[in-house]
Amino acid sequence: MTPIAPLIEAFLNETLARQRGVSRHTRDSYALSFQLLFMFAAKRLKVSPSALTLEQLDARLISAFLEYLEDKRKNAPVTRNVRLAAIKSFFRFLEYRQPAALEQVRRVLAIPFKKTDQRLVPYLLREELQAVLDAPDPATRDGIRDRAMLHLAVCAGLRVSELTGLKLEDIDLSSMSIRVLGKGRRERTLPLWKTTAAALRAWLAVRGRVAAPEVFVNARGEPLSRWGFAYLLKHHAATAARAHPGLSKKRISPHVLRHTCAMIILQATQDIRKVSLWRGDQDETAATI
The missing domain is CATH 1.10.150 (DNA polymerase; domain 1)
Structure with a gap:
């Protein structure tokens, strides 16, 4: 045995x-x-x-x-x-x-998988997205951090693990780009939008010296967890819904932000292969939209 x-x-x-x-x-x-x-x-x-x-x-x-x-x-x-x-x-x-x-x-x-109904992943419209990005209070340290996190999550279409695992050495603001280590240790370099770079600069200016190499840390200087980001997103989505009531009908998750990025890239390029490369999908020939 x-x-x-x-x-x-x-x-x-x-x-x-x-x-x-x-x-x-x-x-x-x-x-x-x-x-x-x-x-x-x-x-x-x-x-x-x-x-x-x-x-x-x-x-x-x-x-x-x-x-x-x-x-x-x-x-x-x-x-x-x-x-x-x-x-x-x-x-x-x-x-x-x-x-x-x-x-x-x-x-x-040989045990078969069960068939499941594939639900379409929702995404945010331009006005809805802006309401979520504007929800964090830019007058507070946490608000500056959260705004940078939200901007980066949408701009780069990052998975939560990629966002929370991003390190200071992975950011190059001089070239306005970041290096991302994704699934299967596949590395990709992504450009930053101007608004995202500005949000990151604002956060790095108040982040302070902490031992953790991760970009996004809490008040104790410890890296934020995936569950911590999900909690913050839920909180800011509720704030945004007060200004944009239509958001109350949508369940806004980290994956929704990633999917919103996919839709932005697809509308801009009309090329689904570029969406796959941008998001670091395993199958570069077919991103799930």
């Missing part, structure tokens, strides 16, 4: 973190998927999670786990598919580590 613990540790810490260079957010999502799976398997098999073996995680148990997610935890099909994607990624890793388990791997990889 093959203990599962060292295999999972190697997958998360070596393959995902070091070899593939995936983001911390992705690793956390994978880790949560396995935590839920192991809790389910341990209860079902009446063993402790640390005693689970690879042979016990067969296609039948994983299918039962996916049913549990939907029936008991009331997860939507899209969440079920996220958990299954993490499991399949791990079993593809096992193909090269455990040749004796190839048939087990084949059966797990």
